[in-house]
Amino acid sequence: MSDYVVTGMMMAPVGPTFTEQRDALLAAMAAADPTDFAAAATAFARRGAGTCAVGPSRDSVTFTGVMEDFEVRPLGVIAAAAVDDLTMSCDQDGVVDVGEPGVLNVNIDNLGGGDLMGAQLEVTASSPSVTFAGETKLALDSLAPRDSLSLQFPFELPEALAGVENVTFTVTMTTPGGCTSETVRELAVVLNGDPMAASSSLDDVEAADSLWTKEGNGGAALWSRAGNASSGKGWHADNADVTSNTWLTSPAMQVAADQPLKISFDHAYFFDSSADQEANVLAWDGGVVEISADKGKTWDDLSKFGDPGYTGMIASSDNPLSNRPGYVLVSPSYPLLDHVEVDLGTAFAGQEIELRFRLGTDFATGAPGWDIDNIGFSGVTNTPFPGWVADPGDCVGAVPTTSEGSDTSSSTDAPDSPSGEPDSGTTLPQAGSDDGCACRSDAGGGWRGAGLLALAGLLRRRRRVA
Template identity: 25%
Template sequence: MTPKLLLGLILLTGFSIPLFARSSYTGYSHAPGRQTCAVSCHGNSSGTVTLDGFPLTYTPGQSYTITLGHSAGNSIRNFNGSCRVGTGTTNAGQITAGTATATYSVSGETNGVHLSSNSQNTASFSWTAPAAGTGTVRLYVAAYQGSNTNGQTTALTLIADEEVAALPELVLLDWQFSGDDDGDGIAEPGETLVLTASLENVGAGSASSVELAVSTDFEWITVLNGISTFPDLLPGQSASADFPFQLQISPDCPAISTADLALQITSAEFQGSDQILLDIGQRLPFWAADGEGDVVDWQMPTVGDWLNDWHLSTEDSMSPTHAWKCGDSDIGEYAAHADARLITPPILLQNWTRLSFMHRMDAEISGASPDSAYDGGVVEISLDDGASWIQLEPIEGYNKVFRWLTGGGNPATHPFTGGTPCYSGLFDWQPASFDLGDYTDQVVRFAFHFGSDDGTQLEGWYVDDLQLSGFDDGVAVSHRIEDPAEFTLLEAWPNPFNPTTSIGFHTLEAGPVRLSVYNMAGQLVRSLLDGPCEAGFQQSQFDGTGLASGVYLLRLETRSSLQTRRILLMK
């Protein structure tokens, strides 16, 4: 939490009189903008001294320009400005108008200045806000009367009193929706959702008049009730909204989509924002890999004289004992001059597929420019069996970019184009996810592409628990059946499977039926049934022993209909 501080003004005449009543809200000033000092401040009855530049709130350590002037344009003569802890009126230092350098006569002072001129109508100086936790700090601005530049001839001094204020900080603690029409816990097109949320005050001050507002630019959602209040929150307290929010999803909304809900969190003392990503529809896993079973058709090619040290490792993992690692096979470092891809088997994507995995990394970044990397990795997709690659953008975003040049100004020696976003630096196990809606029904390969320069090497990149989930929008049917019970190919169970799965189907009438399994190249793998079949529910077993891991197609045929489903063999 960034500390905020408040400003106030008092006149010193032997006792203090508030010029502005203090609000009950901390962290805000009633003295921003232009303030005036009484006429007697400078001994000229034709106007007032003006003081401009105090911020409403300030950030510790930030500089602000304070301007002194005279409302009638008269000469200011002399002014003092000092910032110090505690009390006192001694001049902190001196600066001549028109120069940019101040000298200080009071030990420890760095913000105060003494402006000196006999014919100056306005003067400015830079005031640096004190560090957080300093306590009570005062800025003194004193006027001198007439032509006497040697001493103060008025008892009035304008003071801005800064106080470290305890402010609240409100964060979204939890949210959930209910009220979906069919009660399946999934937000779906055509449904009206009831959204509840809770906030927590993680700041140091109390929050009053707390509100949360929900809005969205997602064209398929209408916000029916978008504002709710909350109880006042003391530091460390949390509470649920007094009233739920209501969202209407259009019946025309895509079956699988994600809506970005914008949250505005406010109180009398705080303003903040957050967001909720609301998934509409349900993605179901259809492919997964954790490095514990069969890894047939995973590839780790080498390119020219570049090195590739991807391998299955037991050094670290998310589940249970293995993870893919680009790095040393023991406890050493990854190779220098690496252009290393770990390539998955070919996979047929479903509608609105999402790729997710867990990963951690320790790779070299620039010490001088920590947002840039000498070594790192990206995720890619290929639509032509690895002949070419397209870099994918994670939902969460990459955390670095590859450097163009080395620290000495020479071209960087990693294999990537400078400016390419990437994963790099040091981070522990964390999730990553990628939306693949643009690649529906395409057979693809993914690559985890790591590159390093010829300099420093570190531990490397670990990847584990890969999963593809998507929306299987039913079965492919050659023509519409008025009664789906006439002819239905059911979902195989289990799916994914290893090595066997059970396949059920239903026919209303007896007749010839053919149930077959094909690979993604369209080749017949197994014929499970080919002959007459009784009406009603039937079941068959498929044993994938001897087959490679991957996606296969079930194909059910009768005289008049054809249906297919995908199954995934994982070893």
């Protein structure tokens, strides 16, 4: 038991909530012994910390929103969704074009302690140009605790499609008996397009090469490109548990002489904070946006020229951004991204400017950090970022070639489901049937097959308020 406790504490985030620590301990047990996992999940439930329990936030002093749960239940989540052209690709660029069969890959996890039964999954596309090759609404097979399920939904595009198509795929899962009756995940993708260098003033952060520069004390380590909850890949900055002052700087942008300059971006953030004895929430870490018109020699806060929607004051004297307004605490839609647009007017008309996103942290506890995506400049004359142009149509009428490696997630091999017959009382086809709906493959044991990740926990230390 002591091994479970130590491993669970190492796997938990720094300063975990009650439910985060519970989940880390259960994950450690599930990886080692499913019987011990089931016994511990039941024990937690007897004490009100069942699968659907809601604990207080790490900064709560009132326990508002706490909800007990005395049951062990399933917890179905849409763990991942992705589109690829790997089944039979003509140009091997990862983008589904006209003439290439596409696949929407969906991974389902059961993170709860009970069997996930009676769940249904439906996929839709925002564009009528997307035609799915089979069923788009499935009755899922029963999924044991900590197990995973992979599904593939083939689709194609019409030969008459001439331009780039921006499509949002929506995956909806209903889970009777779970913590929520419905879970929705959206995936925005580009179809029938090829990237073109230096053709846009908006950076969607999807291109392999970036024009942004990571700078500051530890900038190269703290800033990286990673997936986010809303729009594919974006920039991510870790809210480190050490004092840091880092930033992400744009390439030079030439502002038009006769147009207002507007800056836009999507972002989500979760920065370190805590409450004092008077229940005042103190923001230890946070981020700001700055602009320079002298090639980076001096920088002004963007709030001097427009309203970036800052949410509070950074309060730690150990933070390089102490006593400055900025983005602090948790963004309204976290982990989903919120849109920001700042109108700077003609303050920089005719000048060359650079923009930077700057993150400041202090020396103690960390947090998830800052996600930034879809950074746009309006009222500029240069287009340094890669954009999208319509695919030339080379695949239309050609015979595509199968990608190397037959074990990709888009494989249409027959599943190992026992029957493929619908459950009694429903007309929905089973995930795992061989009637062309969607192909099923077990993901190899889910959490039970996952290695244990040891995350070093640091003791929270007293900090000085600026």
